[in-house]
Amino acid sequence: MIIDNTNTSQIILEILLEDFDGSLKNNITSAKVRVYYILSNQEVDILYSIDLLNISTGKYRYVWNPDNISTGYYIIEYTIIDEDSISAIFLEDLIINDISDISTIKDNVDIIRKIETGRWKILNNTMIFYDDDGTTPFLTFDLKNSNGVSSNIDVFERVPQ
Numbered sequence: 001m002i003i004d005n006t007n008t009s010q011i012i013l014e015i016l017l018e019d020f021d022g023s024l025k026n027n028i029t030s031a032k033v034r035v036y037y038i039l040s041n042q043e044v045d046i047l048y049s050i051d052l053l054n055i056s057t058g059k060y061r062y063v064w065n066p067d068n069i070s071t072g073y074y075i076i077e078y079t080i081i082d083e084d085s086i087s088a089i090f091l092e093d094l095i096i097n098d099i100s101d102i103s104t105i106k107d108n109v110d111i112i113r114k115i116e117t118g119r120w121k122i123l124n125n126t127m128i129f130y131d132d133d134g135t136t137p138f139l140t141f142d143l144k145n146s147n148g149v150s151s152n153i154d155v156f157e158r159v160p161q
Helices: 099-117
Strands: 002-004 011-016 028-039 042-051 053-056 059-064 072-082 087-096 120-123 126-130 137-144 157-160
Touching (some): 011 072, 028 059, 042 059, 099 126, 099 137
Antiparallel strands (some): 028 042, 028 072, 072 087, 126 137
């Protein structure tokens, strides 16, 4: 599974391997990943047969830093071989949208995270949201009651400053 591809300069690829009974597999002798796309009915590798790192029982990961990946549709192929020489291949889609869109989404998620988890304060009928340091304001709103009058009691509306 793709753990993170919001930053196209680093994409985290990971696979969790389980036996039929649901227990994590611990008898893997080889775990590799490859990324490719199809061009004129031919597979074109952009990441070829790289070893995955065993980070815990049944969990394998590769942190991929592609030099330059463009928008498009890619296929991730995980090839796993266990100590009984049984092999399995798992496929996963990787869709890279407009790179600028990804940056914008990441920036917006970061702002939402700061609002939801960070410090905020109501002062003089103004709501202030602080950056991660807890002291630098990054967003402020005028607070108003249902009559549109500035207030910090019975707040009905917030208006960006």
